[in-house]
Amino acid sequence: MIIVEHLSKTFNSGRGRVQAVSDISFTAGPGATAIVGKSGSGKSTLLNCIGGLLRPDSGTVTCFGLPIHLLSRKKTALFQRQKLGFIFQYGNLLSYYTVFDNIAFPLILNGIDKKKREKQVKYLLERIGMTGLEKALPNELSGGEAQRVAAARAIAHSPQMLLADEPTASLDSETGENLMGLLFELARERNCTLLLSTHDPELLHLCDQSFQMRDGRLIKP
Amino acid sequence: MKPASLYCHWVRSAFLFLIRSGRSTIVLGLMVVAAVASLIFLSALAVGINDAMIRNSVGLFSGHIAASGLPSSLRSEDLTTKGTKYVLKRFYLRGGLFIGASDETIELIGVDPELERQAAAWARKIIKGRGLNNSGAEVLLSSTTSEKLGVDVGDSLNFSVTGSGTSLALKVVGIYRTGIPSLDLGVAFCSYDSLPFMPSTWSAAIFLDNNVKPETVVSHYQALFDKKYSFITWKDSMPDLVQLINLNYVSMTIVIVLVFGVVALGISCAFVVFIFKSLREYGIMKAMGVTSGEVAFLIVMEVVIINVISCITGMIMGVAVVAVFSGAGINLTSWTSHNQYFAVSGVVFPRMTSYSLVGPPATAIFFGLISAVWPALIVARKRAADILKAV
Numbered sequence: 001m002i003i004v005e006h007l008s009k010t011f012n013s014g015r016g017r018v019q020a021v022s023d024i025s026f027t028a029g030p031g032a033t034a035i036v037g038k039s040g041s042g043k044s045t046l047l048n049c050i051g052g053l054l055r056p057d058s059g060t061v062t063c064f065g066l067p068i069h070l071l072s073r074k075k076t077a078l079f080q081r082q083k084l085g086f087i088f089q090y091g092n093l094l095s096y097y098t099v100f101d102n103i104a105f106p107l108i109l110n111g112i113d114k115k116k117r118e119k120q121v122k123y124l125l126e127r128i129g130m131t132g133l134e135k136a137l138p139n140e141l142s143g144g145e146a147q148r149v150a151a152a153r154a155i156a157h158s159p160q161m162l163l164a165d166e167p168t169a170s171l172d173s174e175t176g177e178n179l180m181g182l183l184f185e186l187a188r189e190r191n192c193t194l195l196l197s198t199h200d201p202e203l204l205h206l207c208d209q210s211f212q213m214r215d216g217r218l219i220k221p
Numbered sequence: 222m223k224p225a226s227l228y229c230h231w232v233r234s235a236f237l238f239l240i241r242s243g244r245s246t247i248v249l250g251l252m253v254v255a256a257v258a259s260l261i262f263l264s265a266l267a268v269g270i271n272d273a274m275i276r277n278s279v280g281l282f283s284g285h286i287a288a289s290g291l292p293s294s295l296r297s298e299d300l301t302t303k304g305t306k307y308v309l310k311r312f313y314l315r316g317g318l319f320i321g322a323s324d325e326t327i328e329l330i331g332v333d334p335e336l337e338r339q340a341a342a343w344a345r346k347i348i349k350g351r352g353l354n355n356s357g358a359e360v361l362l363s364s365t366t367s368e369k370l371g372v373d374v375g376d377s378l379n380f381s382v383t384g385s386g387t388s389l390a391l392k393v394v395g396i397y398r399t400g401i402p403s404l405d406l407g408v409a410f411c412s413y414d415s416l417p418f419m420p421s422t423w424s425a426a427i428f429l430d431n432n433v434k435p436e437t438v439v440s441h442y443q444a445l446f447d448k449k450y451s452f453i454t455w456k457d458s459m460p461d462l463v464q465l466i467n468l469n470y471v472s473m474t475i476v477i478v479l480v481f482g483v484v485a486l487g488i489s490c491a492f493v494v495f496i497f498k499s500l501r502e503y504g505i506m507k508a509m510g511v512t513s514g515e516v517a518f519l520i521v522m523e524v525v526i527i528n529v530i531s532c533i534t535g536m537i538m539g540v541a542v543v544a545v546f547s548g549a550g551i552n553l554t555s556w557t558s559h560n561q562y563f564a565v566s567g568v569v570f571p572r573m574t575s576y577s578l579v580g581p582p583a584t585a586i587f588f589g590l591i592s593a594v595w596p597a598l599i600v601a602r603k604r605a606a607d608i609l610k611a612v
Contacts, residue, residue, distance in 0.1 A: 073512070
């Protein structure tokens with residue numbers, strides 16, 4: 001369960017103070033939740049605050065009983081490595097690591113031993129249809145392949161929560177659809193709460209619930 | 222996975238970051254390699270210059286150890302011990318050289334000509350005539366003395382011993398010039414046989430094998446003769462040379478530190494560029510739960526690895542260059558010909574010491590680590606979202 005209450009976040013920029021997220025409250029239960037909104041509506045900031053990548057100015061974020069907004073840097077990192085999977089808009093993968101190393105990375109961080117790690121990575125490679133590309137480097141992959149690897153990496157350590165920030169934004173519609181299908185499948189398979197931001201309303205039918213954002217506010221709870 | 226294995230993973234990751242950064246790594250590495258190799262060579266050269274100054278100073282006349290007032294009952298063989306190469310026996314007689322109306326007060330030094338030629342460079346500095354023979358009433362004058370007296374090779378003059386009234390005729394067989402005032406003024410040389418009589422005491426110039434410490438031999442003599450005689454090492458008799466050598470070491474150390482201070486700034490800036498190139502990677506890592514400490518460790522490991530590998534390569538290159546020049550030597554005569562510390566030869570043989578071998582790479586690693594602090598702090602202090610937003 002993800003509980004967000006009165007969350008606000010402001011940034012200082014060249015244009016002055018920008019209210020990216022303003023007094024947002026919602027609860028995301030098990031399954032998939034979509035946050036829909038145009039570019040610049042505050043979706044990424046909201047996901048970053050939920051994932052502990054940003055500290056909110058006010059309000060609270062509670063993920064599975066853990067007050068994310070109160071955690072120290074070290075405890076936030078521990079939460080992220082154990083309970084969170086994150087998929088970014090673009091440039092997800094660690095370019096110095098091979099596909100295998102990228103997927104194995106969260107498993108290494110979580111102390112999974114080599115044998116189990118290899119088994120898990122091989123299984124995920126098979127699931128994303130990329131067996132044989134273990135040794136490929138990210139720059140040798142297409143955009144769709146890279147996002148599939150990112151999805152496998154985000155889910156590899158079976159996190160409780162998966163945050164996906166416009167994962168299909170850099171992909172064509174067919175590749176995007178395939179990726180989303182895979183992402184939902186993997187999340188369901190691992191019983192993982194998926195919180196997804198997108199500007200594509202067509203994805204809503206795949207989600208259990210959805211919220212719309214505009215100018216940093218939730219307009220449809 | 223145990224924490225140790227996690228650290229192994231970061232070390233492996235640091236290697237991967239460096240290997241896959243290709244050109245940036247090579248350029249950074251080359252900076253360190255060039256700096257280490259050059260400074261190893263320069264420090265070896267500084268050691269070689271010190272060696273040359275010592276070799277020239279002791280090899281000209283005085284030897285590594287000098288002793289005076291030794292009784293005639295003591296033989297030169299008695300001073301021969303482990304590490305001594307030559308023990309030169311010299312007798313000093315004060316008196317005057319006369320020819321016509323000219324006279325010059327000198328100290329006539331009775332020597333073994335053959336042994337002097339083998340051990341001491343002054344005896345090979347003949348500019349006119351020939352060296353001394355073991356027999357015959359012959360004298361070797363410095364160019365300064367011969368000019369003062371107006372004599373040349375083949376001329377005869379008289380030597381009168383101060384206080385004894387003893388006098389003898391000596392034939393000038395050669396003229397030498399060392400460039401050192403203490404040898405070119407007020408002394409002349411002859412063989413033992415030419416002396417009018419043997420003084421009751423003699424002086425010794427003891428030349429040692431390479432790498433033998435004069436202090437060790439002096440300690441041995443002190444123990445052997447129960448401190449009856451006074452032995453002085455070149456360090457005691459030439460404090461100016463000791464100071465010069467120390468100054469050379471100090472200035473070399475300052476050069477090493479300054480060079481690496483400047484190189485470290487360059488390396489630090491290059492590392493910031495290098496780290497910023499991978500900023501997105503660190504942002505993604507942090508978003509995945511990598512702690513700031515682990516990111517800092519990864520960055521420091523990258524710096525350590527590139528520094529250690531570059532230092533080893535630089536050391537090998539430096540040693541190779543020193544090996545090439547230590548055999549043939551570097552002729553610096555053009556810059557040393559008027560210098561008293563290079564009176565014998567201006568050829569310098571660079572020599573490796575633990576100081577010249579370890580000093581530059583140790584300094585490189587020290588400054589390399591300092592240069593890693595800045596980029597490591599920048600990345601460690603930033604939040605993942607800020608990093609990802611910035612790239």
